[in-house]
Amino acid sequence: MVKANKYLLILLVTVTTYVLFEYYRPKPIDWSPTYENDDKIPFGTQALFELLPGVMQQSAVKTVRLPVYNFLTETKLPNRSNYIVVCRDFNIDRNDQRLLLRYVQRGNNALISAYDLPDSLGAVLGFKADVKEPTQADTTLRQNFVNLQLRTPTGYNFFHDDGRNFLSIKKSANITVLGRNARQEPVFIRLQYGKGQFFIHNLPLAFTNYYVLDAKTSDYAFKALSYLPALPTYWDEYQKQGRFDEDQQSILRYVRSQPALNWAYYLVVFGLILYAIFAGKRTQRIIPVIEPPKNTSLDFVKTVGQLYFQQGDHDNLARKKIQYFLAELRERYGLNTNSLDKEFTETLARKSGTSLQETAELVRLLRDTQKSISLSEYDLLTLNKAIENFKSELRLSRF
Template sequence: MKGMRLYLIGTGILLLLYLAGQYYKPKPTDWSPSYLKEDKIPFGLYVLNKEYQSIFPGTRMEISRLPVYNTLKDKKRKNTNYLIIAGAVRIDELDYKELVQFMKDGNQVFIATFDIGDYLKDTLNLNINSSLNYGKKKSVPINFVNPALKEKNAYVFDKGLGDLYFSRIDTSKAAVLGKNEKGEVNFVRYNFGAGALYVLPNPQLLSNYALLSPEGAAYAAKALSYLPVTETMIWDEHHTKGNLGEESLLRVLFKHDQLRWAYYLSMISLLIFVVFEMKRRQRIIPIIPKLTNSSVDFVRVVGKVYYQQRDNRDIASKKINYLLEFIRTTYRLKTNEIDEELINAVVLKSGENEHDTRQLFATIDEVNKSGRVSDHLLITLNKLIEKFYKQAQ
């Protein structure tokens, strides 16, 4: 026990030292694209969340973590914008139909994503070129098409923030709102009734990293200015956080590298401890005698009693009563009288062969009329009843 105590104390001290070292060491910049409104990392949306009132004054924000279909179904929305900013957007046919009806009612939808999903690609005839290179110092200059929004000097961002563009686009349906200096389209609008769908393939242009620069703030403000000022803005978090309630109990541990590795080390140490103790303290497993099947013995005793008494009429009577009870409960038929009407009803509802069914009821009638039931008659009755049970529906 003394050695085990030292082992546990040593493991605990090492774990505490590791946690302290990880906590106090300089934290590297987290460049992961979360697109969460509460994240202050470069590719979070904290700045946009705090400043959206300056673009949409008086607009009330509504957060939704449900799919588009569940958010919009049977809700007559008016004067509303729908904002989706995520790395990938998965919209199926049901979601798309609700979005179209939502836009036809005079509302607007703004989607900023690298990947619009297969359904939107096929439906809108739109494809995004995903050749993004983070090693580039400067991205391709981009600008708006509208002369009122177009800057004399195009927007240039580092980290390749504006490098994505649409490699396939149906210009008969889509209105081009933005291009890069190569003439490649990177911002489009689709009109649906009184509303519209805006698609931007560069969601990082709306992130903290972009908005903290004057150029990024100007570009984001102009891009979002296509949306009118409405009473409500639905901020979609389904494509970044998932459905409400889909959160692991260990989400806090796995969110941070230090806690995640501390958890792994704890599990590995526990596994080593269990293996070590198993080898040292495993006891002999006692042999437990096999349990006897008392049900089989009971059936044998009952069978011997019936066999010795040789009361075939009692056995036949019980089998007939059980059969009639089965017919009553299964097919909801009255069995007070065994007549032609009952036989026809049993054949119809059970799906049993008519000849076999009539033979069964004829045998039952023979048993009821006989004063003494022979072994042969009892065996015949039993075979017919068992056959009926197996083939009946």
């Protein structure tokens, strides 16, 4: 009993030590670009989201966890407001787009920062999100504002971005370029739509924690947001985190929310527990599965042959091949294989039903192989092919 307690104590100390080590050891930095407003990792957007109320002069910025269509139809909105989306890919369907256009047309503002933007939205507003070939990637490419009051002498370098994304603009009096890269390609534009404005930004990495907290680039995001008026602001998280929070993403969420289904769930669980207790015992002896006997002779022969071949012992393998082939001829046709002469050849051709010419060629090859001092891999393959062809002729002659 003392020994059992001793071993149990050792196990407990070991497990506790491992758990504490895993909990307190430094965690590697996660460089995944999530753009989520509750992520503290370099490419999350928690820093900007927490500072946004001060920029917008609002008490709080509301998070949206609904598709654009649902949000704009189910939410009571103020007369004018801002809608901000920062994500990798901005994905909306036809209904979302229709409601978003109507939202801006009525005098609201939408700032969308994403690498991939829908072509259907660009077709309506007069722009297209383009990307250059991988060979033209440039992590040293600098970005800057067009407005002289906002631009800096050296520009901004977001070196984790490869510099391939830019915006193509159709000629339109309603579009104003707000930011360009060093190639003079637009990356930030303003589009007047009805009474409101769209702000399309093609570099969402600039709004992440890494660049918002870096002294060299920290003011870029706030200068870009300064184009939005100080109005109630909504921050879209549906594009990144989906509709539900982490504690709402259980597959049983709907079942648990309905009283009838919830009681049914508990009854099923309780019933399964009772079944496991009272009816879980095996009522019939397990019938063992008896495998039929296998003929492993052929497998053994193949294995030995492969072993000789892999070791490169072609001479030994060829001579054994001849030895077993002659033994087969003796057993099947009652031939004397001590002398592979003309009489042996004619007898074999007659009894096997093969042509005299083919039989003579095979016997000649067998005789030459027996006389050879050393055989190569090519000789072995030639011999094997001749024997297999002869056996094939025998099988065909039977039908």
